[in-house]
Amino acid sequence: MSEVSAAESAKPAGEDAPAGFAVTLEHFSGPFEVLLNLIGKRELDITEIALAAVTDEFIAYIKELRTRVGNKALDETTQFLVVAATLLDLKAARLVPSGEVESEEDIALLEARDLLFARLLQYKAFKAVAAEINRRYVSEGGRYPRQVSLEPEFAALLPELVWKTGIADFAAIAEKALAPKPMPATEVGLGHLHAPAVSVREQAAVIAELLRAAFEAADGAGSSLSFAELTADADSTLMVVARFLALLEMYRDKVVDFDQADPLGDLQVRWTGDEETWSADRLQEEYDDVGPGPAEKEAAATQDEETEES
């Protein structure tokens, strides 16, 4: 409740904000920091309302960032874009009159929102302890450890150095030590990819079976199924998309026919049976990389778990 009033009272200020909005790259330390600053500036708690309220400013920040640093910042900008996309989703959801619908998209949005909350709160916690670490780091910097060289009398007691390295070996060691050492690439995080892999080829096989069954049931009379019927058992948006792509492929192979009575009306799909030997295996390989492979999926799942547990 308090958040609502805070958001509303902050609204006029928000409308004025773009004029006086300044990007200070010196303080730039990632999307979460910017987001926290924007929320803090409005004196809001971290809530869905706060996130929706600062979306425009956040997008403005990204635009400003691009003009300031150009393509060099692509790496950083992508991180901002992931956050911006989620923010836009949240804001869009608030603009649309809220119905009772519990659709796939609603659930995906809820998940994205929760993930953003969790990550933002986690970041805020680390920012707080970083301040404590800094306090200790600065205050302990005034204490100097005794670290003096050994008195000659004691240094003389050290066992005589065993030196077995020849000149050539020594040069080889130098070559190795002086060679540039690029840091191994950071593994790419897939935590923000929630979509499970859906194979167009697999979905084509499912559709083909449905259409053939309808074709045979009607005894060759050409009974059709609507797109809605074909996707009734699809459990994700991606699967619906995959089935649509599969239909296009099948149309190209001339095994299905479409009929749409009026614009945006029901799409009727019919098995033409022109090619008895058609099989989904004929579909091009280009769809094979659509989703992450099983191994990557596992990695992404592990990363999700980690993020959540922390």
Add this chain to the structure above:
Amino acid sequence: MSTQASTGARASTSAPASTARSAASPDTGVDVEELPGGLRAGLEAVLMVVDEAVPAAQLARVFGVSAAEVETELEAIAEATEGHGYELREIGGGWRYYSRRDFAPFVSRFVVDGQTARLTQAALETLAVVAYRQPVTRGRIAAIRGVNVDSVMRTLTLRGLVEEAGTDPTSGALLYRTTSYFLERLGLGSISELPKLSPHLPGVDELDGLDGEF
């Protein structure tokens, strides 16, 4: 003046361990208790030449006494540095003399060292994530901070605050942890002395609470 105090303390601690002490230390052929100032002064003498924090167990080995006896004496020495310009502290599992913080403006004139160099906000946040999540990969730190941390991690490694700690068994990515120098620079006995993260980090229940407001 301190000879008096030292002798008193020695008498009280050496009593239960008199058998161990009666024999001279195996290598040196000398019993430290026969020297002026005894074990306490002996510890002070060794601490004068160390260039890193020394665990009590190592000192105990040198003097041929128990670690508990050494600990007792070290604590007594630390207490006696009250009012002096230096102090004896146990940091990162070892003991070492430090100059007192009050005199930093003067000491810094004599010591050529980068220890006053500040850490950037990015470096501090990254260091915090490593400290609380170690051993940890750069990928996971980047996920928490929302930005690539490669360059910051290189700086922290060069400054000796973090180090590599093997590879992650599943992903093969490099793992990182904080160093003993990190503990020393923060004046911590161990990593567990860091303030708890949880008060700053709402748990799942609190996240649910936030959700309930909509």
Add this chain to the structure above:
Amino acid sequence: MSTQASTGARASTSAPASTARSAASPDTGVDVEELPGGLRAGLEAVLMVVDEAVPAAQLARVFGVSAAEVETELEAIAEATEGHGYELREIGGGWRYYSRRDFAPFVSRFVVDGQTARLTQAALETLAVVAYRQPVTRGRIAAIRGVNVDSVMRTLTLRGLVEEAGTDPTSGALLYRTTSYFLERLGLGSISELPKLSPHLPGVDELDGLDGEF
């Protein structure tokens, strides 16, 4: 116990020099007499951590007091180390804390304990960088090696393989070079006899960018 002694001594020596003492040190902008333990503790702080014997005149300048006052305090400190394992001595015109000779058998044992006669791989690589890039600062060696080299450099210095060679004119950081003992161990007449390395290896200049991160 020593707080007592220290306070007494300070009172007696500060009385005649009260006018000189009232001003803060010109170097640091801090008046040491306002700190706990005053000048005596300030001198102890510096002497506990400096690596070389320090002349009284230099101490006097930093603390903003007269050399005579510093001498008086230093002698009082030296006297108060009676019964401790360390002593403050003036050798070659400078003051420094030393471990007491009585405990040499234990200090020796500690020094030898755990020391190996061989250089570690990290030490060899660091030495190679110094040999081919000298004179070079620790910061640059760290940038080339990708890790902090403070501890390894201390070992190499202790082993007489590298030595200080002035300071970098721009950064003021200490420079290091290899020693004649190093040449001797490698059987070389001069450093120019080291085999040439591949020309494409980055030189010190190219690492300036990295250096800037400190």
